Amino acid sequence: MDVSHDLIRQIATQLQNLPVDSSRATELAIEVARLNSAILGASSGICFTDEPAAFCALLERRGK
Secondary structure, three states: OOOOHHHHHHHHHHHHOOOOOHHHHHHHHHHHHHHHHHHHHHHHHOOOOOOHHHHHHHHHHHHO
């Protein structure tokens, strides 16, 4: 998934009512893309119907 600075600015404005300047939105887009990629990779073995705590535990194990 491509996370652009425009997407970050839209989300900040529409959902949080926060203005974000273009340079900060670019920085945030890079961080959000990295986090999203890591979470998608970590969650590949978890199903939607699994216990929610299993996902949290998986992230904690991978973070160490």
